[in-house]
Amino acid sequence: MAARIDVSIEHKHALPEAKADGKPHPNTCPACGSHYRDDELAQHLNVCPQCGHHFPMRARARIASLADEGSFTEEAAELRSDDPLGFFDLRPYTERLAEAEVATGLGDAMVTGHATLDGAPFQLAVMDFAFMGGSMGRVVGEKFTRACEAAAEHNIPLVSVTASGGARMQEGILSLMQLPKTVCAVEDLHDSGGAMISIMAHPTTAGVLASFASLGDVIVAEPGALLSFTGPRVVQQTTREKLPDDFGLAESNYRFGHLDAIVARPELRDYVARLLRLFGNAG
Amino acid sequence: MPGEAELQLRERLNRLRSLPLLRGARLSGELERLQRQLDRIVAEPSDEQIWRSVELARHPDRPYTLDYVERMLEDFVELHGDRGRADDEALVTGLGRFDGRTVALIGHQKGRNIQERSKRNFGMAYPEGYRKAMRIMELADRHGFPLITLVDTPGAYPGVAAEQHGQGGMIARSQAVMARLRSPIVSCIIGEGGSGGAIAIAVADRVLMQENAIYSVISPEGCAAILWRDAGEAQKAAAAFKPDAVHCLELGVIDAIVPEPADGAHTDADAAAVLLKDSIGESLDELTGFSGDELRRRRRARFRSLGTLEPVKAP
Numbered sequence: 388m389a390a391r392i393d394v395s396i397e398h399k400h401a402l403p404e405a406k407a408d409g410k411p412h413p414n415t416c417p418a419c420g421s422h423y424r425d426d427e428l429a430q431h432l433n434v435c436p437q438c439g440h441h442f443p444m445r446a447r448a449r450i451a452s453l454a455d456e457g458s459f460t461e462e463a464a465e466l467r468s469d470d471p472l473g474f475f476d477l478r479p480y481t482e483r484l485a486e487a488e489v490a491t492g493l494g495d496a497m498v499t500g501h502a503t504l505d506g507a508p509f510q511l512a513v514m515d516f517a518f519m520g521g522s523m524g525r526v527v528g529e530k531f532t533r534a535c536e537a538a539a540e541h542n543i544p545l546v547s548v549t550a551s552g553g554a555r556m557q558e559g560i561l562s563l564m565q566l567p568k569t570v571c572a573v574e575d576l577h578d579s580g581g582a583m584i585s586i587m588a589h590p591t592t593a594g595v596l597a598s599f600a601s602l603g604d605v606i607v608a609e610p611g612a613l614l615s616f617t618g619p620r621v622v623q624q625t626t627r628e629k630l631p632d633d634f635g636l637a638e639s640n641y642r643f644g645h646l647d648a649i650v651a652r653p654e655l656r657d658y659v660a661r662l663l664r665l666f667g668n669a670g
Numbered sequence: 671m672p673g674e675a676e677l678q679l680r681e682r683l684n685r686l687r688s689l690p691l692l693r694g695a696r697l698s699g700e701l702e703r704l705q706r707q708l709d710r711i712v713a714e715p716s717d718e719q720i721w722r723s724v725e726l727a728r729h730p731d732r733p734y735t736l737d738y739v740e741r742m743l744e745d746f747v748e749l750h751g752d753r754g755r756a757d758d759e760a761l762v763t764g765l766g767r768f769d770g771r772t773v774a775l776i777g778h779q780k781g782r783n784i785q786e787r788s789k790r791n792f793g794m795a796y797p798e799g800y801r802k803a804m805r806i807m808e809l810a811d812r813h814g815f816p817l818i819t820l821v822d823t824p825g826a827y828p829g830v831a832a833e834q835h836g837q838g839g840m841i842a843r844s845q846a847v848m849a850r851l852r853s854p855i856v857s858c859i860i861g862e863g864g865s866g867g868a869i870a871i872a873v874a875d876r877v878l879m880q881e882n883a884i885y886s887v888i889s890p891e892g893c894a895a896i897l898w899r900d901a902g903e904a905q906k907a908a909a910a911f912k913p914d915a916v917h918c919l920e921l922g923v924i925d926a927i928v929p930e931p932a933d934g935a936h937t938d939a940d941a942a943a944v945l946l947k948d949s950i951g952e953s954l955d956e957l958t959g960f961s962g963d964e965l966r967r968r969r970r971a972r973f974r975s976l977g978t979l980e981p982v983k984a985p
Binding site: 471472474475476477524525528529532554556557558559560561562563564565566567568570571572573574575592593594596597598599600601602614615616617621622625626628630631634635639643644645 | 826828829830832833834835836837838839841842843845846848849850865866868869870872873885886887888892893896897898906907910911912913917918921923969970973974976977978
């Protein structure tokens with residue numbers, strides 16, 4: 388069975404020391420304070436060897452962790468967003484897009500394609516939080532939809548890995564429309580007899596939680612992932628309620644019956660392989 | 671950038687002009703309103719006009735779902751409860767007769783005074799509300815009743831219990847149920863179309879929007895707080911993400927704009943209801959003749975096409 392790591396206790400200790408100035412180093416564990424070199428983290432799938440805290444994982448690394456070596460073929464990689472609203476906040480949206488592409492090496496916040504795991508073929512849709520907070524605009528909606536269509540066409544399961552702050556504000560109402568668009572795509576996949584496995588990584592919130600990510604035949608999350616429709620800060624500000632220590636975390640979601648399992652990253656590959664065997668035709 | 675929206679309005683205007691004046695004054699009023707909409711579309715709404723829509727959409731005297739229900743539906747029977755846990759009064763559901771045929775109705779409901787507002791939770795539903803809505807959708811499907819939904823919410827309720835009861839998942843499943851329905855569905859945004867809480871009941875065959883309603887991915891205040899780091903910049907945020915009906919029509923997010931009385935729906939609920947009923951009736955008529963499977967296929971194709979991108983658009 389999957390190892391379950393309750394991070395809510397660490398979480399409680401981590402909160403008060405919200406570093407006075409500047410963000411903590413990305414390789415410093417926010418739960419236990421251990422610090423790692425890049426290669427040490429990569430070697431452990433970005434999981435803290437000391438306390439089990441799950442660091443964010445980039446899309447390419449995620450794919451490598453879930454697919455047979457060299458089996459992944461990317462699809463729809465050429466898709467780029469334009470700027471339908473001419474959106475300008477403190478900076479133009481087009482500038483933010485270009486900057487995100489340079490910083491991440493990705494065209495948008497989702498990478499999709501075809502791969503095998505233990506020889507079993509499947510379709511992959513993996514989000515990358517580093518690209519504008521993993522926000523879902525038209526490119527993410529379109530890529531996910533095409534991934535569903537490809538899975539249906541080839542009669543193979545779809546595995547999605549989400550890490551997203553929600554819909555992308557800069558594309559306005561069109562990004563809200565990606566919720567029903569991806570929902571319809573999953574419905575079409577399900578009608579064709581296809582299966583979807585949804586893996587929720589930290590964070591899976593707002594528009595992505597309220598659409599395709601919640602529609603998997605099987606839904607699992609990584610330990611300590613924040614999975615909430617509204618983030619803790621907004622809930623706190625709006626309602627003035629005292630938030631439980633594990634507010635919105637995977638552990639709380641599991642307790643309330645919203646998840647099939649919490650699976651630690653080192654076990655995830657085997658867990659997915661088992662599901663692919665169960666859902667796949669290969670048997 | 672006019673185009674599609676302008677063409678549609680011009681076409682409707684011409685059609686109305688060519689009709690024999692059967693309905694007399696009402697029709698000429700309609701003509702006038704369409705002409706006004708056309709003028710607005712030809713001249714892109716200014717930032718001030720967008721903000722005026724935001725204010726009118728939230729106007730405390732604006733008609734709410736039950737105001738329209740009593741004017742549009744006969745024999746309305748409200749149905750309560752999600753059959754699991756609660757009856758969420760932020761969402762009203764029920765059955766009634768619309769032009770003689772039985773329809774199912776789902777709508778957000780806000781309150782007029784403090785007691786009512788807290789009872790209705792300002793039109794912000796809990797997961798229980800969306801579960802009640804799903805029950806009514808399935809009921810409509812079972813009996814072949816058309817479904818009408820009226821959207822008017824700042825958003826789904828952002829609270830601890832709402833999260834614990836699965837707000838995100840429930841909004842996702844509510845959309846999924848709508849994507850599966852074989853009944854015709856017409857939705858209209860009648861006030862605030864606030865994000866996930868709105869789309870949860872707006873996956874329809876025809877999506878309408880009142881002239882002064884707003885439909886957006888986030889509230890102007892929320893957007894300003896995040897991108898400008900100052901909720902006070904809401905006006906700028908609204909100007910940037912353009913939640914008004916004209917822009918929604920141009921982007922293909924809605925199918926038609928429902929005209930309101932000259933100074934806004936809040937000045938004359940009766941007139942607003944007549945106009946809304948006309949538009950919903952017209953949409954329902956357009957949908958008769960399609961089989962359930964055909965409706966469902968077209969509905970999904972409608973949302974599939976939203977925001978489709980050209981294959982190659984490398985930088």
